[in-house]
Amino acid sequence: MKRYQELPIGGVIPGGATPQLVQTGGWRSGKKPVFNEKLCVNCLLCWVHCPEATIVVERSQMRGISYDHCKGCGICSQSCPTGAITMAIELHDDSHRPKSEVSEEVCV
Amino acid sequence: MRVATTHLTLMTGAEAAAHAMRQINPDVVPVYPITPQTPIIETFAQFVADSQCDSEIINVESEHSAMSAAVGASCAGARVITATSSQGLALMLEIVYIAASMRCPIVIAVGSRALSGPINIHCDHSDSMMARDAGCVQIFAENAQEAYDLMIMAQRLAEDRRVLVPVMVMQDGFTITHSAEPVALLPDQTVQEFIGEYEALYPLLDVDHPTTQGPFALPDYYFELKRQQVDALDAARGVWLELQKRFAEISGRRYEGFFEEYKLSDAEYALVILSSTAGTAKVVIDRLRRKGVKVGLLKPWLFRPFPAKEIAQALADKRAIAVLDRAISFGSWGPLYLEISAALGRYLQQKPALYNYIYGLGGRDTPPELIASVVTDMQSGLDPTVLRYLGLRE
Numbered sequence: 001m002k003r004y005q006e007l008p009i010g011g012v013i014p015g016g017a018t019p020q021l022v023q024t025g026g027w028r029s030g031k032k033p034v035f036n037e038k039l040c041v042n043c044l045l046c047w048v049h050c051p052e053a054t055i056v057v058e059r060s061q062m063r064g065i066s067y068d069h070c071k072g073c074g075i076c077s078q079s080c081p082t083g084a085i086t087m088a089i090e091l092h093d094d095s096h097r098p099k100s101e102v103s104e105e106v107c108v
Numbered sequence: 109m110r111v112a113t114t115h116l117t118l119m120t121g122a123e124a125a126a127h128a129m130r131q132i133n134p135d136v137v138p139v140y141p142i143t144p145q146t147p148i149i150e151t152f153a154q155f156v157a158d159s160q161c162d163s164e165i166i167n168v169e170s171e172h173s174a175m176s177a178a179v180g181a182s183c184a185g186a187r188v189i190t191a192t193s194s195q196g197l198a199l200m201l202e203i204v205y206i207a208a209s210m211r212c213p214i215v216i217a218v219g220s221r222a223l224s225g226p227i228n229i230h231c232d233h234s235d236s237m238m239a240r241d242a243g244c245v246q247i248f249a250e251n252a253q254e255a256y257d258l259m260i261m262a263q264r265l266a267e268d269r270r271v272l273v274p275v276m277v278m279q280d281g282f283t284i285t286h287s288a289e290p291v292a293l294l295p296d297q298t299v300q301e302f303i304g305e306y307e308a309l310y311p312l313l314d315v316d317h318p319t320t321q322g323p324f325a326l327p328d329y330y331f332e333l334k335r336q337q338v339d340a341l342d343a344a345r346g347v348w349l350e351l352q353k354r355f356a357e358i359s360g361r362r363y364e365g366f367f368e369e370y371k372l373s374d375a376e377y378a379l380v381i382l383s384s385t386a387g388t389a390k391v392v393i394d395r396l397r398r399k400g401v402k403v404g405l406l407k408p409w410l411f412r413p414f415p416a417k418e419i420a421q422a423l424a425d426k427r428a429i430a431v432l433d434r435a436i437s438f439g440s441w442g443p444l445y446l447e448i449s450a451a452l453g454r455y456l457q458q459k460p461a462l463y464n465y466i467y468g469l470g471g472r473d474t475p476p477e478l479i480a481s482v483v484t485d486m487q488s489g490l491d492p493t494v495l496r497y498l499g500l501r502e
């Protein structure tokens with residue numbers, strides 16, 4: 001952690017910051033989205049609506065959910081027209097909580 | 109303060125501030141009108157309409173929006189000025205804190221006015237004192253000339269890389285904003301050379317060097333960012349002293365130190381007063397001096413950062429000191445008194461008797477006789493542990 005003399009003034013983050021740099025998965029409590037690939041039509045509405053960097057997309061294909069970033073808001077399941085994302089009770093076992101600052105854990 | 113005798117023009121304090129803005133020619137001026145600030149921006153809008161400067165005026169729907177637009181423009185890399193009073197500053201205040209924390213060098217011209225309620229349009233300092241912990245530099249002008257000079261110095265002070273915080277320049281509502289006095293303006297070119305080009309540290313419009321600004325800062329970073337603001341205000345002291353020297357060279361007008369001393373060095377009794385009432389006090393001091401009463405004045409220009417050590421030194425040998433406050437911290441005493449009391453307590457072993465008078469709330473007139481009565485009170489050795497009120501029916 002940097003001392004105050006070492007930080008850019010005013011909280012500026014040179015180079016820009018995106019949610020990908022921040023492990024917001026630790027905020028999730030109660031429910032988590034679960035992805036069923038068989039029902040997915042790759043409309044990517046979940047990717048459009050997700051406020052974080054949670055929906056993992058490769059070559060325009062929905063690949064899954066990053067629980068390191070998912071806050072459990074449920075917007076993805078609400079926006080999914082085919083029921084491919086449903087909210088499931090999440091046991092409080094911490095197994096899906098961020099483990100490192102840059103982990104890219106994906107659960108499909 | 110010596111006023112140059114050449115090119116004196118009759119104008120109000122508001123017009124003087126508007127002329128400073130015209131000469132500074134800021135990129136963006138987001139404003140919302142409010143009495144008694146309105147003539148500042150009214151005059152400035154006329155300058156823009158007449159193509160005497162090319163600032164972008166943004167007419168917003170409230171002062172909250174004015175300061176929000178100011179922050180956005182400042183982060184983009186623009187030189188920004190706005191102006192307000194009273195309720196306007198109160199509405200703005202949420203974003204003033206953000207401007208300070210995001211280190212936006214916005215200049216805010218304030219026509220001091222009482223806060224509601226009851227609603228009142230006249231002068232006191234409750235608006236600027238409300239904002240004293242926001243993280244801005246705060247400078248009080250005594251008259252129209254100072255309002256003009258301090259606006260120009262404020263721009264340069266705000267933008268110094270060692271400072272980079274908003275600077276508020278206060279002039280008393282109506283007493284100064286609406287009263288005409290002779291003012292010596294500097295040539296436009298001289299002002300431009302004094303303030304120089306503004307180059308933002310992290311301009312958002314520099315797309316080749318993207319930055320994220322105003323991010324969340326939780327317990328892991330918030331404290332460090334607040335500590336940086338302490339350094340910024342501390343640095344403003346040194347930058348202010350440098351600027352005064354340069355300003356004296358271009359104008360012949362001297363703002364030596366952090367406060368004006370009027371017949372203070374040999375005085376037994378001292379008055380401490382901000383802004384226009386200090387002018388009245390000088391007249392009272394001249395009269396009392398002719399009667400042999402050794403009384404002087406200390407008039408702070410800077411209230412934030414507060415020059416505590418220098419003020420304590422200047423007041424150390426006085427028999428008694430009276431601080432006149434045009435605002436009150438309910439449940440406590442006057443804000444200026446609290447600063448002076450803390451300064452004397454911190455730096456002096458032997459403390460002079462220190463009195464506090466609340467005066468002029470809501471524009472209540474403070475004639476010379478009332479200020480003279482304060483000196484009489486000090487001479488008679490009244491109890492300094494009692495908060496007193498000037499010109500109140502009680």
